[in-house]
Amino acid sequence: MKSVIQNASRIIIKVGSSLVTNDGRGLDHAAIARWASQISALRALGKEVVLVSSGAIAEGMLRLGFDTRPTDIHELQACAAVGQMGLAQIYESSFRAHGLGTAQVLLTHADLADRERYLNARSTLTTLLRLGVVPIINENDTVVTDEIKFGDNDTLGALVANLIEADALVILTDQHGLFSADPRKEPAATLIAEGAAGDPALEAMAGGAGSSIGRGGMLTKILAAKRAARSGAHTIIAWGRDSDVLTRLAAGEAIGTQLTAQTGRMTARKQWMTDHLHTAGKVVLDAGAVQKLTREGKSLLPIGVIGVTGEFGRGAVITCVGEDGVAIARGLSNYTSSEARRIMRKPSSEIEKVLGFLEGPELIHRDNLVLL
Numbered sequence: 001m002k003s004v005i006q007n008a009s010r011i012i013i014k015v016g017s018s019l020v021t022n023d024g025r026g027l028d029h030a031a032i033a034r035w036a037s038q039i040s041a042l043r044a045l046g047k048e049v050v051l052v053s054s055g056a057i058a059e060g061m062l063r064l065g066f067d068t069r070p071t072d073i074h075e076l077q078a079c080a081a082v083g084q085m086g087l088a089q090i091y092e093s094s095f096r097a098h099g100l101g102t103a104q105v106l107l108t109h110a111d112l113a114d115r116e117r118y119l120n121a122r123s124t125l126t127t128l129l130r131l132g133v134v135p136i137i138n139e140n141d142t143v144v145t146d147e148i149k150f151g152d153n154d155t156l157g158a159l160v161a162n163l164i165e166a167d168a169l170v171i172l173t174d175q176h177g178l179f180s181a182d183p184r185k186e187p188a189a190t191l192i193a194e195g196a197a198g199d200p201a202l203e204a205m206a207g208g209a210g211s212s213i214g215r216g217g218m219l220t221k222i223l224a225a226k227r228a229a230r231s232g233a234h235t236i237i238a239w240g241r242d243s244d245v246l247t248r249l250a251a252g253e254a255i256g257t258q259l260t261a262q263t264g265r266m267t268a269r270k271q272w273m274t275d276h277l278h279t280a281g282k283v284v285l286d287a288g289a290v291q292k293l294t295r296e297g298k299s300l301l302p303i304g305v306i307g308v309t310g311e312f313g314r315g316a317v318i319t320c321v322g323e324d325g326v327a328i329a330r331g332l333s334n335y336t337s338s339e340a341r342r343i344m345r346k347p348s349s350e351i352e353k354v355l356g357f358l359e360g361p362e363l364i365h366r367d368n369l370v371l372l
């Protein structure tokens, strides 16, 4: 078996709390420097990498002088806010040593459930990747209470994989992968080298966190693999301290547990769009635009739109119909219905003049468009 990382061009790497910290107190700077060095090697191979890193609470505990993890939610939030400064600092300097810029992105699950914020987060992340920067994501712990209680960045990693349609999610943790049972409790447990993401038998093997600093345990990782697979991303769970783990995966070596997505990336996306039976509105396309979409695989520009029906917000799923009323495509709109009405039939060069801002030259970008 070959590692899926070898052919993956967009990868989310999640580094867990149990790994990034020195026994839950402060950050392991040397380990972080090693991952930064490996990620810069992946970048040199032409791969786009987004890092999801935990560790803010552990670093905040150290900086604020807590010996044990506070139970008060607001103290935890304070630790996360203080520690996030340290996390950003160490990543910034570790990547800078390899000539790579970093960006801090703090997200909540609710942000990704909101269509408009989802689209904004997606555009920001893809822009950062295009500009050659490594985005470093963590939960925005200041504004959430549920997530901070469970402290689970595995789910966030999967949501980000869905968000930017990554090819793979690599979950680095303190175990070599998924074992037939929790190896802390069952020393005879064996490593599961491969499986199908979403297979319920895997969930039965996974238990909770084994250390005092880790929270989610193996179950959240298995569920994250299932979620990542919905957009066609494969998941690898591996020991983050294995030497050169990331570069060896990129060379095709099978390490840890590989959970394969059963549906391809495009099929998964198409499925998601076509599942949207109730679209918020419609745009009517002239013959030229129909041609561009159906034959040339192009984006939908406002100039090809001759009518807009319904009321919808930015990021809504809308239907594209031809002049004969036949639906030809579905996609996520970059503009609201009222903005679309103002820019339809106009060249993209006039959008900014008409609206006073520019979300993008297209009404629906081809990456967000599915032909029916």
Ligand SMILES: Nc1ncnc2c1ncn2[C@@H]1O[C@H](COP(=O)(O)OP(=O)(O)O)[C@@H](O)[C@H]1O
Pocket: 015, 016, 017, 018, 019, 154, 172, 173, 174, 175, 177, 178, 179, 180, 181, 182, 183, 184, 205, 206, 207, 208, 209, 210, 211, 213, 214, 215, 216, 217, 218, 219
């Ligand atoms: N079947 C299993 N295979 C491997 N680890 C397991 C399993 N079930 C439970 N675990 C526990 O999950 C822990 C990893 O989860 P966690 O501590 O939350 O790490 P992280 O901080 O990296 O998210 C391991 O240390 C291990 O004790």
Ligand SMILES: N[C@@H](CCC(=O)OP(=O)(O)O)C(=O)O
Pocket: 015, 016, 017, 018, 053, 054, 055, 056, 057, 058, 080, 138, 139, 141, 151, 152, 153, 154, 213, 214, 215, 216, 217
């Ligand atoms: N966002 C928090 C906690 C997230 C967390 O611990 O998640 P995990 O690594 O999945 O156990 C932090 O940075 O400390």
